[in-house]
Each structure stands twice: as structure tokens, then as C-alpha cells.
Amino acid sequence: MLIGYLKKMLHKLLFLLSIIFSGLTLGYLLQYIDRKQKDIFLVSRDSLRKNLQKLAIFSLNPISVIGAIWYANLSSSKAIFIPVMGIISFFLGALLSFLAARHLRLSRPATGIYIITGSFSNIGAMGGMICFAFFGEAGYALTPIYNFILPALYFAVGFPVAKYCSNHYQKNENLIAKIVNTLIDPFVFVPVISLTIGLFLNFSEYTRPLFYEKIISFTVPMANFLILVSIGLELRISKVIYYLKECSVLSIIKFLIVPFITSLIACKIGLGEIDSGLPLKVIIVLSSTPVALNALIPPSVYDMELNMVNSCWLFTTFAMIIIIPVQYFVVNLI
Numbered sequence: 001m002l003i004g005y006l007k008k009m010l011h012k013l014l015f016l017l018s019i020i021f022s023g024l025t026l027g028y029l030l031q032y033i034d035r036k037q038k039d040i041f042l043v044s045r046d047s048l049r050k051n052l053q054k055l056a057i058f059s060l061n062p063i064s065v066i067g068a069i070w071y072a073n074l075s076s077s078k079a080i081f082i083p084v085m086g087i088i089s090f091f092l093g094a095l096l097s098f099l100a101a102r103h104l105r106l107s108r109p110a111t112g113i114y115i116i117t118g119s120f121s122n123i124g125a126m127g128g129m130i131c132f133a134f135f136g137e138a139g140y141a142l143t144p145i146y147n148f149i150l151p152a153l154y155f156a157v158g159f160p161v162a163k164y165c166s167n168h169y170q171k172n173e174n175l176i177a178k179i180v181n182t183l184i185d186p187f188v189f190v191p192v193i194s195l196t197i198g199l200f201l202n203f204s205e206y207t208r209p210l211f212y213e214k215i216i217s218f219t220v221p222m223a224n225f226l227i228l229v230s231i232g233l234e235l236r237i238s239k240v241i242y243y244l245k246e247c248s249v250l251s252i253i254k255f256l257i258v259p260f261i262t263s264l265i266a267c268k269i270g271l272g273e274i275d276s277g278l279p280l281k282v283i284i285v286l287s288s289t290p291v292a293l294n295a296l297i298p299p300s301v302y303d304m305e306l307n308m309v310n311s312c313w314l315f316t317t318f319a320m321i322i323i324i325p326v327q328y329f330v331v332n333l334i
Contacts, residue, residue, distance in 0.1 A: 023225045027232015034233075045233055052230040053297055058186060060223035062194040065151065067216045068144065069198025070208045081269050082279055083148040086123075089262045089287040090153050094119035094161075096253045104246065109304045112165025114246065116158055117312040118253055120295035123147045126317075127289040130324060131282055134331060138275070142282045154294055155191040162298030224293065231296050231310070239307040240314055247315035250291075254316060255323050259288035272334065281331040288327060290316035 034045045041048060097118025101111040121127070124147055132140040201208070240247065263284050266272065272280040291313045299309045 019221050019225050020228060023228025024232040024235060027229040028235050029232075030229070031233050031235070049230040049233045049300060052226045052233075053300065056223040056226040056230075057297070058190050060219040060226070062190055064216050064219045064223065065191065065194040066198040066201065067208065067212045069148075069195065070201040071212075081266075081271060082142060082145045082283070085262055085266050085271075085283045085287070086146045086148070086150050087153065088265060089121070089258055090119050090150055090157075092261060093121070093253060093258050094157075096257055097250065100249050100253060104249065106246070108165050110246075110308060112162045113299050113304055113309045113312075114250070115165075116162055116295045116298055117250060117291045117309060117316075120154055120158060120292040121150075121254065121286075121289040122292045122317070123150065123286050123289055126320065127286040130285050130289075130327065134285065134328060135278060135281060139278060139282050142279060143286065146282065146286050152192055152195045154292075158295075159298050159301075162304065163302050166299075166302035166304050227293055227297070230300070231293070231313075234300070234306045235310055236307050237314065240311040243308055243311040243315075246308065247312055250312055251316055251319055254290065255288050255319065259284055262287040277334045281334055284331055284334075285327050288323060290320055290323075 030041075030048075031045065034041065043051070094115050097114045098111065100118075101114040104114075106114060123143065127147075128140055128143040131143050263280065266280050266283045271277075271283065274280075291309075293313070296306075296309050296313055298304070299306055
């Protein structure tokens with residue numbers, strides 16, 4: 001049984017790494033070609049980057065979100081507080097990152113980026129794989145429950161915050177105009193509608209068709225691949241050294257303070273007393289994951305500093321080499 005789990009975990013991990021590596025490599029290669037030989041593409045590199053992101057978010061992601069939520073098991077009373085912990089970790093990361101940005105005296109656009117990177121976490125990919133490796137299928141099954149509301153928060157809260165901190169924000173807009181512009185922003189509207197449709201289908205009498213699983217098996221990796229290519233088009237690995245202070249402080253927030261406070265709240269609620277503490281263990285892992293790929297999209301869409309957000313993503317992702325063994329040690333103390 002253990003060998004089967006490990007083989008399945010290794011297969012998924014290699015598949016995930018192949019998507020990440022191939023997407024970033026292709027994007028970086030296209031960037032290199034464009035810099036060496038201008039006007040080789042039909043559109044500018046910036047337009048290509050944004051079009052790839054729009055294709056993933058507006059076409060492929062809605063299909064995946066609707067199907068996943070339609071099929072999700074939302075009837076378990078034991079899991080009722082798990083998505084609440086995800087929401088707490090999101091806002092806690094945003095608040096601590098904002099305070100840290102003030103302390104570091106970051107500019108307004110940089111503060112927006114810091115809030116995004118502090119609140120957006122790589123739960124579905126990195127967090128899910130770690131939970132599968134540590135706890136098997138039982139732990140892996142709790143990942144989408146924890147992550148249930150977060151995609152909507154990313155777009156309904158994170159994107160407007162990024163826009164507010166960018167040059168796209170109109171200071172003279174009244175309150176009604178701000179609300180309307182936020183709601184009609186396609187980066188907010190499309191994901192929220194997708195979530196609503198998925199919830200409606202989940203609680204309806206309609207059963208998800210069997211072929212939908214195969215559709216999702218294509219749309220999820222393809223959407224991530226396209227986003228990774230778009231990231232590679234502007235990736236600056238050498239720029240990380242210029243943001244070491246910001247990346248280090250962010251890592252303390254994401255890997256120490258947020259999981260400590262979130263896990264403490266989970267303990268007080270009593271999640272450590274369910275299923276031998278499995279929900280608590282999963283929360284510890286999922287609340288201490290690196291910056292999400294989605295965090296790289298708002299700065300790109302709203303023309304903010306890409307080097308900083310790329311550096312935060314790279315730094316926290318590579319930091320998982322150290323964080324994963326620490327996570328394993330902590331959860332085995334429970």
C-alpha cells in the first residue's frame with residue numbers, strides 16, 4: 001500500500017515538475033529569442049504574455065473550476081471549519097505583508113505586490129502533493145476543501161487590491177464606480193461566475209458526466225502550462241539578489257507566522273481532535289506553502305514591477321527544499 005502511494009506521488013510530482021520546467025523553459029527561450037531578434041513574433045512579447053494568461057483564465061480555468069466544484073464532496077460536517085482556516089490564512093498573510101511593506105517603506109505598487117505574494121499560496125499543486133506524500137489520499141482529499149473559497153478571494157479581493165495599488169486605479173472614481181468596475185473586471189467576474197455555476201451544479205440533482213474528468217485532466221495542466229510560459233516570457237532569475245530582504249521577510253510571514261497563528265486557531269476550534277489530528281496536520285502544511293503562480297498574474301495585468309513578484313515566487317518556491325522536512329517533523333509531533 002505504501003509503495004503504491006509513493007509511486008503515485010512520484011508520478012504526480014514528476015508530472016508537475018515537467019509542466020513547471022517545460023513551461024518556464026519555453027517562455028524563457030521565447031524571451032531570449034525575442035531579445036536577440038526583435039519583431040520575430042506576430043505580436044509584442046508583452047501582448048503574447050497577456051494573451052496567454054487571458055486564454056488560461058477566461059477559457060480553461062472556468063471549465064476546471066466548474067467541474068471540480070460540481071464533483072466535490074461538500075456534505076461532510078467534519079470539514080466545515082477547514083475552508084475557514086484557508087480564509088483566515090489568506091487575510092492573515094495579506095495583513096502581515098501589508099504591515100511588513102510599511103516597515104520596509106515599499107512604494108505603493110510594491111506594497112500591492114507584497115500583499116498579493118503574502119496572501120496567494122501554492123495550495124493546489126505544491127500543498128496538495130505534500131499532503132499526499134505525508135498523509136496519503138485521506139490528507140490529499142482535504143486540500144480542495146481548504147482551498148475551496150480561496151480562488152474566488154484571489155480574484156475578488158487580490159486583483160482589486162493589485163489594481164488599487166497600480167497606475168490603473170482611478171483616484172476620482174466614486175464608491176459606486178469602484179464597486180461596479182471591480183465586479184465587471186473580467187479577472188473577477190469570470191472566476192466568481194464559474195464558482196457560482198459549480199456550486200449550483202453541486203447542490204443540484206444533476207450528476208457530473210464521466211467524460212468531464214478527462215476534460216479536467218487536460219484543462220488543468222494546460223492552463224498552468226500557459227501561465228508558466230507567460231511567466232517565463234518575463235522571468236529574471238538574476239534579479240532575485242536585488243530583493244533578498246523582501247523575499248526573506250516574506251518567507252518568515254508565509255512559513256512561520258501565518259502557519260503558527262492559523263494552526264493555533266485550528267487547535268482551539270478542535271480540529272486536532274478529529275481523525276487523529278489529520279485536519280490540523282493538513283492545515284499546517286497548506287498554510288505554509290510558497291507564493292502561488294496566480295500571484296504573478298495581477299502585476300502583469302496591471303503593469304506593475306514584475307521582477308519583484310518573480311523574485312518572491314522563485315525564492316519561496318526554492319525554499320521548500322528546507323521547509324518540507326520541517327513540515328514533516330512538525331506534523332509527526334501531533
